[in-house]
Amino acid sequence: MRSVAVLAAGTALSIPPLLACGVTAMLLLHPAYQGDDAGAPAVTVPIGPLHPQAQFRFELPPSPTPYAALDLLLATWETMPVVRWSACAAERCARTLAWAADNQSVRLDLPADLRSGEVEVRLDAVNFGLLAYWGSDATHPRWTASRGSEWPTALSRMSKLATMSGVPRAAWLLAVGAAVLLACGAFAIAMFLRGRSPENEAAEGALPMPEG
C-alpha cells in the first residue's frame, strides 16, 4: 500500500516537469509563431471543431525559394490536443505531428522544394482536445507560408543586434545559459530522488543551532 502511495505521488509530481519538457521540445523542434495576415479577412472566428479527414486547400504564390512550412492559426478552447496533419502538393506529402495551443500557430511541414501551387491540407487525427482554425468561413483560414529554416536565421539576426549592442558572442552566451539550465535541472532531479530525511541532514549541511 505504501509502495502504491509512493508510486502515485512520484508519478503525480513528475507530470508537470515532464509535460513542460515535452512542450519545450516541441517548440524547439517545430518553431512556430503567429503568422502573417496575408489573405485573411478582417473578421475571423473559430471554424470548428474540426474532425479527422477535414480538408482545406491553399494556393501558394510563386516563390523564387522553396517554401518550408505553412502556418495555421488555431483555436483549441484552452484544451491541449495532439494533432496529426498531412500537407500534400504535386502528389507528395509531408506529415506533421504537433501539440496545438489556443490562439497560436501550428507549423505544418510542406513537401520539399515546393515553390508554388495548390497545397491540400488534411487533418489526420485530433486527440485529447478540441481544434479549430481562425478564419472567416470554412474555406478561408488565416494562414501564412514561411521560407527557409527558422533557428539559424533567428539566432543569426539576434546575434547581429547583440553585436550592435556591444555583445560580440551572443551565441556563446546562449550556449552557456543552456548548459547552466541543464545543470540546474540535473541537480534538481538528483535532489528530488535523494529524498529528505534526518539521516542525510548532516551531509546536507544543517546550520548550527542558535545558542540560547
Place this chain on the structure above:
Amino acid sequence: MSESRWKPASGLSTAARLHWPALLVGGVAGCTALVVAVVCPPFHAPDEQKHFDYVQRLGEDARLADLASCTVPQSSEESHAIGIELVAPVARRQERSVPVETFRLPPSDAAARLTSGCNDAATHPPLYYAISALGYRSAAAGNVLQRIHGARLASVFWGMAGAIAAYLAGAWFFGRRSDGALVGLTFALQPMIVFLNGVVNNDSAAICAAAACWAALARLWRAEQRGRTLVVLGFLALVGVQTKTTFTLTLPVFAAGCLLVLGPGRLSSWVKTATVFLPAAAAEVAWRIHARAAIAKGMSGGGTSISLVRYLQSALDYSHLREVWIDEYWMAWGWVDVRLPLQHYWTIRLLLLLALAGLCLGWTTLDRRSRAFVGFVAAATVFLCGTLYAIEYAVIRRTPLVSFIQGRYALTLFPAHAAALSIGLRGLTARVTSRLDPAWVVPSLLVPLDVASVAALTLRFYHA
C-alpha cells in the same frame, strides 16, 4: 550526494564558508538574466523606455527630473528613434520581426542624449535608477544600444543579489543549506523574475530588497543575533522603499512578521518594530511629498464610474484571477505580446494544485512553525492583493486607465511563496516516504519553462 560536496571551502570567513552555495545560486541568476538582457530587443519590456529615460537623465545630467515643471512625457531623441525603429513596427504584430537588417543606429551626440526625464517612471524613488546610471555611464562612449545594455546590467546584479538573499532566507528558515539552495534556485529560475532581471525596470530592485527582508526575518526567527538583525532589517526596509512602490506596499507584511517573531504580547516588541521601520516610513513619506504634484496629476484625468460591487465581480472573476495571479505572476514575457505555449501555464497551475493538495494531506504532519508560516504567507498574500485591488479601484475611478494590477507586483512575496510551495509539496509524501523530496520538482519544472521562454522570445522578435 556525499557530505564532501557540502564541505565549505577553507580560508574564508565563517559565514562565507557556511553559505558558499549562495554564490552558485547567484551565478545561475546572473547567467539567466544575462541571456534575457542580450536576447530581448531594446524597449520590449514593461515600460522599459520610460525607465531608461530616468536612467539617462541621471546618467547624463546627474539630476532628477524637475517634477514640478513636467508637462508632457518626453524622452531623448535617440531613445525616441529606437522606439520608432525597433518597437513601433513590431508591437502587436506577431508576424513582424525586429528589422535588424534595415536598422541604423541614431545619432548619439550630446543633443540626442538630452532628456528632461519627465514621464510616469519619474515618480519612482531614485535608488534603482542611480545604480543603473552607473551601468549607463560605463558604456558612455558607446551607442544608445550599448548604453541600454549597460543599464540592463544593473538589473542583472540586482537579480544576483536577490537570488543570494532568497538562498539565505531558505537556509535560515528551514535550517539546511540544501533548502537554501532550493529556495534560491526557485527564485533564480522563476521565469518572470528572470525576465525582469534582464531588462531596465525597477522591479528587479524591489524584488531583491524584499528577498533580503525575508532573509532578515528568517534569521530573526532563528533568534540569532537579534539586535544586529533588527538593525539590518531596518536598513533593508529603508533601501527597499527607495526602489518601488510595490515594496512599500509589502512593508506592512515585513513589519507584521517582525512583530510576530518578537512576540506581539510584549510592549517592547511593538517599540522595536516601530523603531526598525520608522526610517523607511519616513523616507517613503518624504519622497511622496517631493513627488506629490506629479502623483496627483497621474491620479487625475477623469475615470470610469463603476460601483465597488461591479468592480469586484469583474476583478474576482476566475479567468481574470488566473491570468493575473498565476500566468502574469509566473510567466508573462515581453511587453508587447511574446506568446508562450499555453501548456506551460497548465504545468504551473498543476504544480500549484499539487502543493495545495499536499498542504491539505500533510497538514497534521507539519510542525507548529511551518503551519504558522503558511498561515502568515496566506494572510500576507491576501493583504497585498487586497491593497492592490483597492489601488486599482481608485485608479479606474480617477484616471483614464481601465486596469492597473499586473501579477508581477506581488513578486515581493515570492521567496515566501517558494518556501510555502516547498512545504506544500513535501506534504504529499510526508506520510509515506522520505525517499523523495517533492520540493525539488519546482526548479526541475522551471528549467524547461525558462528554455521555452528564451526560445519564444527569440522566435517572436527574430523570426525570418
